[in-house]
Amino acid sequence: MSDQNVPSSVAGTGAGGWTGVVRRRAVRAFPPDRLLPDEQPSWVASWIYVFGVLTLSALCVVLATGGVLALKGPAWWHISSTGRYVNSLHLWSVELFMAFMVVHLWGKFFMAAWRGRRAMTWITGAVAFLASVGTAFTGYLVQQNFDSQWIAGQAKDGLNSVGIGGYFNVLDFGQMLMWHIVLLPLALGLLTVWHILLVRRRGVVPPIPLDAGSADEGDPS
């Protein structure tokens, strides 16, 4: 049932069941021109604002190459030249992903990007960064070489020393593979979608005003 068929007297109430309530809230929070804008404020015309989308682009390559590796399996990525090429693409796209994300983090930190009701945008980005560190770490653990054995041995002592070693076993290859290809990518994916929706909802943070009396923080809502 479309919104045109809902009498104005009941629109905004519980009419239409839970799907209607969710739809009205979603449209209110994310009107189409805010969800998919075709222009940005003038201050966005700076290279420092490019690193968010660079991070996202690198993440797409990470997920795509990781999907191919999962489909083909370790015998392929260890032995065949094509497999090793895709394995390298997976590694280097992660390197770029982390580097772009850190530059993005520096930029947002120095422009105090949590201003204008953007605290949750900042928090989801910071937690996504931590999830990325965990995903990259478990990736190192499942290389199936001496490097991964060394890292797992060192990490086991470190994690035990801070009291969280009982929750997972970094020496367990199967468990770490599942963390790397299921749990952590799922968490990182959800955090990324949440982060981007919040950026759309609150808009890109404006520069810190030179005039201390100016309080415009660019919150569109």
Add this chain to the structure above:
Amino acid sequence: MSAPPISPGLAAPVNLNHTGHYLHWGVVQISVANLAVVGIMVLVFLLALVLPFPRGRGRDE
């Protein structure tokens, strides 16, 4: 299993096939490779702040 031969054009510009070099400052220890990556990231960050951004077509400012 040995790696297949790589043509000279595709070989890494820096030979990485040896033990890494490390720098030490008290308790701080970092490989030269990682320090180089951090330095490049700082450089990219500074360039992103100062380099002019190209204006898109149809934008008058």
